[in-house]
Amino acid sequence: MTVNRRAVIAGLTAGLLLPRFAFAADLSLGDMRVETLSDGHLTLPRSMLFAGLEPEAVDDILQACGVAKGAILPPINVTLLRHEGRVVLFDAGSGPSFQASAGQLALALEVVGISPEEVTHVVFTHCHPDHLWGVLDDFDDPLFPNAEYLLGQGEWDYWFDPNTASTIAGERASMAVGAHRRLEVIEDRVTRFRAGDEILPGVLAHASFGHTPGHMSFELRSGTESLLIGGDAIGNHHVSFAEPSWPIGTDQDAEAAAQTRLRLLDMLALDQMQLIGYHLPKGGIGRVERQGSGFRFVAGVDI
Structure with a gap:
């Protein structure tokens, strides 16, 4: 694995000042070129993430990781893969209809010289708004008009079911309605897959259920080199590393999510596989290291 470029881009594009930092981390994995692009960030109250946990214990972990007091501002990192003529996005960002601090993917793509029309595939980890809603533009038309969409069968079944909106927890009902509407728009171009499938050359789907019923992660492999695109299976760099068994409020099935998190962290630490x-x-x-009874996230490209 070699590094081509690693930079924070904050400058002019098409004569316009970028409203936010567009982070571009760029590495090569054999003949795969992999980048992460910023869609902005979310703004989440601590009560949403850490309800039921001991506040002082949570604060100790957050302070040790340098997280400021107040709302949690998780970044949104969309992975871009260029390989064998394909231009592949893993998730599509938030689009214009979710949070004002998000929805910057189209601008980030422009910075790295990719137009929406050039995207050949969009692969979804799951169907939460900050991963799916960016498939539509301001006019509710597909942002990536030439793309094939790939989604795990279980995730499709759950969110495309019209009954989900009436059976999901109340505060998530609007997410279910929004997911169903967007999936309807792209339905004819969606290919479904199952865990263990090689969905594209060198891209293997891994079951990582819990955050949502059909959440998938993806192993990219070229020869002996590999990395894991983890989606939200490991959703933060602080509490979920230090205490991976603790429930997180954004996980739909907290117990299953914790089991998935522990399994992935063990694998990543043991194999020293890169994680996105x-x-x-x-x-x-970055990569995962064991720390005491838990783990820690070490940001940066391993050379």
């Missing part, structure tokens, strides 16, 4: 996390800092690329 959707909400991890500094572009989301």
Whole structure:
């Protein structure tokens, strides 16, 4: 694995000042070129993430990781893969209809010289708003008009079911309605897959259920080199590393999510496989180290 470029881009593009930092972390994995692009960030109250946990214990972990007091501001890292003529996005960002601090993917793509029309595939980890809603533009038309969309069968079944909106927890009902509407728009171009499938050359789907019922992660492999695109299976760089068994409020099935998190962290630490996390800092690329009874995230590209 070699590094081509690693930079924070904050400058002029098409004569316009970028409204936010567009982080670009760039590495090569054999003949794969992998980048992470910023869609902005979320703004989440601590009560949403850490309800039911001991506040003082949570604060100790957050302070040790340098997290400021107040709302949590997780970054949104969309992975871009260029390989064998394909231009592949892993998730599509938030689009214009979710949070004002998000929805910057189209601008980040422009910075790295990719137009939406050039995207050949969009692969989804799951169907939460900050991963799916960016498939549509301001006019509710597909942002990536030439793309094939790939989504795990279980995730499709759950969010495309019209009954989900009436059976999901109340505060998530609007997410279910929004997911169903967007999936309807792209339905004819969606290919479904299952865990263990090689969905594209060198891209293997891993079951990582819990955050949502059909959440998937993806192993990219070229020869002996590999990395894991983890989506939200490991959703933060602080509490979920230090205490991976603790429940996180954004996980739909907290117990299953914790089991998945522990399994992935064990694997990543043991194999020293690079990780790209959707909400991890500094572009989301790093590795996992054991620390006491838990783990820690070490940001940066391993050379």
